[in-house]
Amino acid sequence: QKEVEQNSGPLSVPEGAIASLNCTYSDRGSQSFFWYRQYSGKSPELIMFIYSNGDKEDGRFTAQLNKASQYVSLLIRDSQPSDSATYLCAVWWNTDKLIFGTGTRLQVFP
Amino acid sequence: KAGVTQTPRYLIKTRGQQVTLSCSPISGHRSVSWYQQTPGQGLQFLFEYFSETQRNKGNFPGRFSGRQFSNSRSEMNVSTLELGDSALYLCASSLVNGRSTDTQYFGPGTRLTVL
Numbered sequence: 001q002k003e004v005e006q007n008s009g010p011l012s013v014p015e016g017a018i019a020s021l022n023c024t025y026s027d028r029g030s031q032s033f034f035w036y037r038q039y040s041g042k043s044p045e046l047i048m049f050i051y052s053n054g055d056k057e058d059g060r061f062t063a064q065l066n067k068a069s070q071y072v073s074l075l076i077r078d079s080q081p082s083d084s085a086t087y088l089c090a091v092w093w094n095t096d097k098l099i100f101g102t103g104t105r106l107q108v109f110p
Numbered sequence: 111k112a113g114v115t116q117t118p119r120y121l122i123k124t125r126g127q128q129v130t131l132s133c134s135p136i137s138g139h140r141s142v143s144w145y146q147q148t149p150g151q152g153l154q155f156l157f158e159y160f161s162e163t164q165r166n167k168g169n170f171p172g173r174f175s176g177r178q179f180s181n182s183r184s185e186m187n188v189s190t191l192e193l194g195d196s197a198l199y200l201c202a203s204s205l206v207n208g209r210s211t212d213t214q215y216f217g218p219g220t221r222l223t224v225l
Binding site: 034036042043044045046049088095096097098099100101102103 | 143145151152153154155158165166168198200213214215216217218219
């Protein structure tokens with residue numbers, strides 16, 4: 001089992017729709033979770049982080065964490081073509097490392 | 111505040127050579143982590159430095175090494191380059207010491223091509 005798993009996609013959604021990106025992790029002791037966005041040819045940029053179970057909202061983005069199910073997700077409301085990118089889930093591991101998933105490619109079409 | 115800077119941005123080397131990459135963290139950040147990103151493996155952790163000490167290390171061969179200076183700037187070195195070392199090398203800085211409540215901010219990366 002991979003440490004942090006994401007569906008590679010592409011996930012295609014129409015403009016204005018909600019994009020739902022999912023991530024599962026295998027370390028039950030993980031405490032911190034991050035979502036990064038990476039445009040093609042660019043470096044990852046932080047979208048948001050979440051530490052507690054439940055939802056955390058920041059503008060059009062909502063992160064959802066369920067530690068019991070070892071599941072974290074990112075919802076993007078009112079998706080725009082500019083949201084088209086690869087979204088990386090990162091989990092702080094018990095070995096003091098940030099472990100990344102391989103990312104989900106999101107395509108938002110007009 | 112200036113972001114993380116990395117030099118050079120692009121590098122072409124041949125097999126067997128060695129290379130040194132440089133990273134300057136965000137002002138005030140003391141932790142620097144290095145990652146290798148390839149299409150097949152994604153982002154993989156190389157090592158992390160804090161206060162000039164390597165605090166953590168990933169599963170890479172000894173050809174990959176690094177160091178951190180007193181001003182928090184960091185360098186990584188790859189010796190005896192192999193074709194498989196072709197990748198985007200990313201540096202990330204964080205405020206304290208790379209612990210779970212820290213947020214890592216990435217530099218633009220150095221694209222290394224090994225011929």
